[in-house]
Amino acid sequence: MAEPVFSLRTSGRLRRRQLVSRMMGALAFAAALLAVAALAIVVISVASKGASALSIDFFTKSQPQGFQPAGGGILFAIVGSAVIVGIATLIALPLGVLVAIYVSELAPPRLARVARLALDITNGIPTIVIGIFVFTIVAAHQSALAGSVALAIIMVPLIARATEEVLLLVPPAQREASLALGVSRWRTTFSVVVPSALGGILTGTTLAIARAAGETAPLLFLTALGTTSYADANPFHPLQSMTFAIFTYSDQADPAFQAKAWAAAFTLMCFVLATSLAAKLAMARYRKKLGG
Amino acid sequence: METSHGDESSAFERTRSRLDRLGDPALKAITFVAAALAVTALVQITYELIKGSRLAFHRFGFGFLTSQTWDTIHNQFGALSLIFGTAITAILAIVIAAPLAVAIALFLTELAPKPVRALLGALVEMLAAIPSVILGLWGILILGPFVQNQLEPFLGSTLGFLPFFRGQTSPTGILTATLVLTIMVVPIVASVTRELFMTVPPELREGALALGATRWEMVRGVLLPAARPGILAAVALGFGRAVGEAMAVLMVIGSQIGIHLSLFGHSDTLAARIAGQYNGASTNLQTSSLVYLATILLVISLAVNIGAQLLIRPIDRRPRRQRIALDRALETQGMSAD
Numbered sequence: 175m176a177e178p179v180f181s182l183r184t185s186g187r188l189r190r191r192q193l194v195s196r197m198m199g200a201l202a203f204a205a206a207l208l209a210v211a212a213l214a215i216v217v218i219s220v221a222s223k224g225a226s227a228l229s230i231d232f233f234t235k236s237q238p239q240g241f242q243p244a245g246g247g248i249l250f251a252i253v254g255s256a257v258i259v260g261i262a263t264l265i266a267l268p269l270g271v272l273v274a275i276y277v278s279e280l281a282p283p284r285l286a287r288v289a290r291l292a293l294d295i296t297n298g299i300p301t302i303v304i305g306i307f308v309f310t311i312v313a314a315h316q317s318a319l320a321g322s323v324a325l326a327i328i329m330v331p332l333i334a335r336a337t338e339e340v341l342l343l344v345p346p347a348q349r350e351a352s353l354a355l356g357v358s359r360w361r362t363t364f365s366v367v368v369p370s371a372l373g374g375i376l377t378g379t380t381l382a383i384a385r386a387a388g389e390t391a392p393l394l395f396l397t398a399l400g401t402t403s404y405a406d407a408n409p410f411h412p413l414q415s416m417t418f419a420i421f422t423y424s425d426q427a428d429p430a431f432q433a434k435a436w437a438a439a440f441t442l443m444c445f446v447l448a449t450s451l452a453a454k455l456a457m458a459r460y461r462k463k464l465g466g
Numbered sequence: 467m468e469t470s471h472g473d474e475s476s477a478f479e480r481t482r483s484r485l486d487r488l489g490d491p492a493l494k495a496i497t498f499v500a501a502a503l504a505v506t507a508l509v510q511i512t513y514e515l516i517k518g519s520r521l522a523f524h525r526f527g528f529g530f531l532t533s534q535t536w537d538t539i540h541n542q543f544g545a546l547s548l549i550f551g552t553a554i555t556a557i558l559a560i561v562i563a564a565p566l567a568v569a570i571a572l573f574l575t576e577l578a579p580k581p582v583r584a585l586l587g588a589l590v591e592m593l594a595a596i597p598s599v600i601l602g603l604w605g606i607l608i609l610g611p612f613v614q615n616q617l618e619p620f621l622g623s624t625l626g627f628l629p630f631f632r633g634q635t636s637p638t639g640i641l642t643a644t645l646v647l648t649i650m651v652v653p654i655v656a657s658v659t660r661e662l663f664m665t666v667p668p669e670l671r672e673g674a675l676a677l678g679a680t681r682w683e684m685v686r687g688v689l690l691p692a693a694r695p696g697i698l699a700a701v702a703l704g705f706g707r708a709v710g711e712a713m714a715v716l717m718v719i720g721s722q723i724g725i726h727l728s729l730f731g732h733s734d735t736l737a738a739r740i741a742g743q744y745n746g747a748s749t750n751l752q753t754s755s756l757v758y759l760a761t762i763l764l765v766i767s768l769a770v771n772i773g774a775q776l777l778i779r780p781i782d783r784r785p786r787r788q789r790i791a792l793d794r795a796l797e798t799q800g801m802s803a804d
Contacts, residue, residue: 195682199577205569206578206586209656212649213593219608220600273504276497285501291775292505298703298771299511299764300710302737306760307511310518314753330504358486360493388597391712391737394744417599417713424603424717432607439600450595454588 217443224440227433233441237414244430248438250406254413258318258397259386261409262325267379269326270333275363277334278341290338297331304328305392312396316412321397325389329382336378340371343461373460380453384446390417416442515764518757521750530758536723536739538748543755545762547723551733552766555640555715556708558729559647564701566648567655572685574656575663587660594653602717605646610637610718613645618730633728638720641729646714651704658700662693695777702774706767712737736763 232247273293277286301324308324344367352362368375397412407413416438423435522530526543533544574587618635625631666689674684690697720732721742734742736759747753 191680191683195680198682198685199573202569202573202577205566206573208566209570209593209652210586210589212652213589215608216593216596216601216604216649219604269500269503272497272500275493276501280494280497281501289501289505292508294775295768295771296504296508298706298710298774299508299767300706300712300737302710302712302740303515303760303764303767304511306518306740306757307514310514310757327507330507334504358489360489361486363493384595388595388599390597390599391741394741417597420599420603421713421717424606435603436607439603442597443600446595446597447592451588451592454591 220436220439220443223433223436224438224443227437228440232434232437237419248414248416248419248434248441251414251416251419251438252441253407254318254397255387255416257407257409257413258321258393258415259325259383261319261322262329262386263379263383265322265326266329266333266382270330270379270382271337271368271375273330273334274337274341275368278338279363279367290335293331293334296327297335300391301328301389302391302394305395308392309395314395316395316397318397318409318411318413321393321413321415322409324392324396325386328389328392329386332382332385333375333379336381337371337375340374340378340460341367343374344370373463374457377453377457377460380449380456384450384453387449388417388442388446390415390421393418512764515757515761519754519761521754522758523754525751526755526758530755531762534723534725538752541749541751543752543758545736545759547725548734548736548739548759549762550725551640551719552709552735552737554733555643555647555719555735556705558640558644559651559708560701560705562644563648563651563655563704567652567700567704568659568690568697570652570656571659571663572689574660576681576685576689587657590653590656590660593649594657598650598711598714599717601646601650602714605642605714605718606638609645610642613637613639613642617641622730629727630729633726633730635730636720636732638718638732639730640719640733643715643719643733643735644729646718647708647711650711650714651708654707655700655704658703659693659697662696662700663689666692699774699777702770702777706770706774709735709770710737710763710767712741716741736760736766 229247231245233252234249235245235247236249237246237251273289277289281289304327305324308320308327312320348366348370349362352366353359357365393415397415420435420438420442423431423438426432522543526533530543530545531549532546533542534547535542535544536547537543570590574583574590578586614635614637618631618641621631621641622635670688670692671684674688675681679687715735716738719734719738721734721738722732723734724731726733740756740759740763743752743756747756
């Protein structure tokens with residue numbers, strides 16, 4: 175109370191408060207540093223160990239017969255992943271977009287809320303549980319197709335929520351203008367609303383693809399079994415996949431296998447990070463265009 | 467596909483109107499079916515899992531939940547040790563990850579210079595995009611040896627009087643699994659929390675600062691209370707991810723049945739046990755027991771997710787919450803002046 179009122183120098187309690195504030199700031203900074211360090215350590219170790227094990231053969235040859243450690247490559251794991259994720263996308267993209275159209279354009283608010291809640295909850299189900307679900311449905315009959323169905327179940331909520339978000343960004347005036355010209359609802363949806371949201375739908379799908387390409391657990395029961403899987407691209411056969419290759423190689427004591435695991439991990443990481451980064455940049459630009 | 471209205475013949479006009487008359491209900495029906503399919507997937511999953519676990523349920527009943535054995539030779543199965551492993555790894559991971567993630571989000575929204583914000587934010591989201599099998603590979607080949615040779619001896623010599631930090635050091639085990647899960651969960655919680663902080667209205671911050679609060683007092687008095695339900699929901703979602711993670715945990719936990727206090731020791735979780743037996747299930751009873759485990763996992767994840775959703779929903783009622791936040795801010799001011 176007796177302190178001079180106009181003193182500009184901090185002292186006493188105020189000084190302590192500022193000290194606490196600065197300390198907390200330093201702690202937050204340290205936490206951020208820790209997170210970046212963790213990312214750097216993971217990315218750098220995968221990159222350095224993976225890049226040195228890469229070769230042309232690694233992409234163009236298949237795993238030698240009898241699961242030999244030396245030589246060969248992961249050609250059919252790449253092909254298998256592409257087939258599995260590709261079919262999953264073919265299933266999930268139309269389904270996800272239709273769900274989003276229903277939720278954001280047509281559904282009564284209460285049903286829309288229920289659908290949204292269900293999508294969010296499905297998104298939180300552990301992927302291994304989804305794998306087991308499909309496993310019980312196909313009655314233990316393995317095929318790449320079964321793996322695709324499991325991945326599609328994971329992708330639909332992601333695509334639907336992303337699409338719904340961009341459909342909401344499409345200015346209502348565009349819909350109204352089209353309806354006012356006497357264009358029917360479905361034509362308005364497919365020739366006005368969806369095209370103007372297309373950029374957002376595609377980036378949302380790209381993110382879902384990046385996520386699906388990195389999934390291992392749902393494929394274990396459905397299209398895995400490393401050495402017994404087929405070296406071809408027939409979706410009715412159990413096919414190899416990148417993630418499963420990393421998993422089986424990492425399990426081996428032989429350093430040659432570990433080198434292969436790193437190389438496959440590096441390849442997959444480059445794909446996943448590049449696609450999700452590109453999708454996020456595109457999404458940011460697209461948002462600015464529509465929302466700005 | 468698209469024709470301008472000018473060149474439409476009357477015949478086309480007729481087909482168009484018929485198409486249009488059919489088109490709208492068709493669109494409604496098709497999208498409704500798609501939505502119903504997506505919604506009922508949840509019910510379908512629950513139904514199939516319960517059906518698949520019936521054999522194990524008939525045999526073991528709810529005793530499955532309290533039995534520790536997982537004996538493939540004598541066909542005796544129980545989930546207790548797996549539930550314990552799941553709980554300890556997920557809880558430890560979220561206890562470490564939650565404060566870290568909130569601190570990162572604070573740094574990203576309040577402290578970092580503008581250009582750094584966008585870059586660091588993108589980096590944190592990239593960490594969230596790394597596939598779990600890659601984290602598992604890194605965990606077993608890089609983190610594991612570090613845990614065995616540096617971290618565990620250090621913990622053992624400094625905190626060895628506690629039962630948690632005793633026992634044989636090993637590259638795999640609860641500690642390694644916890645650390646891998648922490649790395650997985652931090653970016654998820656951090657990016658959600660960051661978005662929450664960004665939605666707190668600037669007037670609230672500025673009000674607190676204008677009243678003489680220091681930056682930390684503003685954070686504690688305004689930002690954290692305003693974002694609290696959202697942060698709790700983000701933490702719950704992160705916990706759900708940690709509980710459900712199969713691959714990364716399978717690769718680093720050591721796959722061993724048994725309950726012990728030592729964090730150095732091997733263990734196993736529900737998700738990892740299911741994943742680990744993908745080609746080993748030899749009897750119907752074992753397969754059914756694995757589906758039983760999946761059902762337990764589903765119940766946990768449904769509870770966590772529905773809880774998180776319930777926490778998120780009230781955020782929409784902003785005005786009342788803003789008032790509370792402002793009250794808190796004023797209160798902090800009063801308290802800090804003692």
